[in-house]
Amino acid sequence: MSSAKIQRLAQVDRVIHEPARLMIVALLAAVAEADFQYLHQTTGLTKGNLSVHLSKLEEAGYVEIVKGFKGKYTLTICRLTEEGKRVLEAYRKVIKGAL
Amino acid sequence: MINSSFQDVDVNPDAAARNLMQKAHNQDGLPEIAIGVCLLATAGLLWAEVVLPPGSFARKVSSLAFAFGLPTLILGSQWAIKRLRRRYLMERVGYVELKPVNRKRSAVILSFAFAVGAAVAFAAWKGAVPPASWFVAGIGIFGGALAGIAGKLPRFYIGGGIMAVAGIVLGLSRFSLDTGQVILYGIMGLLSLVSGFVVLLLFIRKRDEVGE
Numbered sequence: 001m002s003s004a005k006i007q008r009l010a011q012v013d014r015v016i017h018e019p020a021r022l023m024i025v026a027l028l029a030a031v032a033e034a035d036f037q038y039l040h041q042t043t044g045l046t047k048g049n050l051s052v053h054l055s056k057l058e059e060a061g062y063v064e065i066v067k068g069f070k071g072k073y074t075l076t077i078c079r080l081t082e083e084g085k086r087v088l089e090a091y092r093k094v095i096k097g098a099l
Numbered sequence: 100m101i102n103s104s105f106q107d108v109d110v111n112p113d114a115a116a117r118n119l120m121q122k123a124h125n126q127d128g129l130p131e132i133a134i135g136v137c138l139l140a141t142a143g144l145l146w147a148e149v150v151l152p153p154g155s156f157a158r159k160v161s162s163l164a165f166a167f168g169l170p171t172l173i174l175g176s177q178w179a180i181k182r183l184r185r186r187y188l189m190e191r192v193g194y195v196e197l198k199p200v201n202r203k204r205s206a207v208i209l210s211f212a213f214a215v216g217a218a219v220a221f222a223a224w225k226g227a228v229p230p231a232s233w234f235v236a237g238i239g240i241f242g243g244a245l246a247g248i249a250g251k252l253p254r255f256y257i258g259g260g261i262m263a264v265a266g267i268v269l270g271l272s273r274f275s276l277d278t279g280q281v282i283l284y285g286i287m288g289l290l291s292l293v294s295g296f297v298v299l300l301l302f303i304r305k306r307d308e309v310g311e
Contacts, residue, residue: 026116031195038193042123070185075194 005098012094013087015060020045021053025062025088028080036076054078062087121251123195127188128298133176135292140172142284149277231276239266239283254294262287 016025023043028034034042040050057063062084068075080088124130147161184192243263247256265286269279 023116023119027119030116030120030198032198033196035194037190038123038195041126041191041193042119070189070194073189073194077194 008094009098013091015056015062016084016087016091018053020049021057022091024050024053024057024078025080025084028063028078029085029088033077033079036078039078057084118251121249123192125250125252125255126298127184127192127302128295128300129180129183131291131295131298133180133295135288135290135295137169137173137176138284138288138291140169140288142281142288144169145277145284146281149275149281231279233270234276235274235279235283236266236270238280239263239269242266242287254298258287258290258294261290 016022020043023045024039027039027042036047036050036054039045039054040047043050045053054063054065058065062081064079064081066077066079068077144161144165147158148165151158151161185194240263243259243261243266245259246262247259249255250259262283265283269283272279274282
């Protein structure tokens with residue numbers, strides 16, 4: 001393997017490299033949108049942890065969070081932004097190329 | 100509950116996401132109940148085709164139900180699951196909107212199914228159809244494998260194994276193709292229905308216990 005490919009590993013996006021955030025981003029990449037409760041149930045992360053990680057992803061501009069309603073039920077809807085999709089794709093290419 | 104780590108570590112984020120979503124999709128048992136109902140309906144209508152006299156009114160009704168009612172039931176069950184989840188389970192399992200169906204992928208699957216259907220029809224026309232017992236065994240093995248691959252959970256692997264064994268046993272026995280299929284679909288439908296209800300009850304009880 002070329003040293004360039006290995007060296008690219010050091011340049012992966014650290015925001016989504018963290019396992020819990022990678023799990024959230026990967027899940028959101030597979031759906032159109034999901035609410036906080038679904039992410040909590042599916043990932044198995046604690047609500048506190050999930051909230052912190054979602055905030056970090058939102059700050060980075062990778063995830064868009066919108067408060068809404070479905071009937072009487074309050075929803076905190078999360079979806080991946082275009083930037084989030086682009087970063088995940090780039091991350092995937094780097095990992096795939098190196099491993 | 101875990102902290103800041105994967106429940107199932109997988110190198111590929113896509114595969115990890117698919118596995119997690121598959122588990123979430125099957126956590127309330129509703130898909131199994133729907134599959135169970137559809138399989139029992141199939142078994143019932145096939146049985147009607149076997150026992151009802153050809154040309155009778157009841158036979159015509161069952162044939163129409165087989166042609167139009169069954170596909171409607173299969174498609175309607177997906178809609179019903181979505182409605183039930185939104186009406187009663189959204190607060191427990193959360194809300195998710197899946198991506199629109201991938202048309203390219205659907206076209207590939209439909210083309211493959213059409214090609215297999217055409218090959219079987221051509222073989223039948225040429226008189227090269229294998230014995231009926233092969234079909235029953237094949238349905239059992241193929242259905243069992245499909246259940247295991249699609250379910251990705253221990254109960255689906257067990258169910259898939261039972262279906263494969265049942266198919267082989269029925270194939271080796273002297274039942275006709277229709278009777279073999281009725282028994283196979285009946286067994287799998289009942290198994291799926293019971294399993295789905297048990298999972299649903301455990302799911303409701305578990306959520307009530309943690310107060311979510």
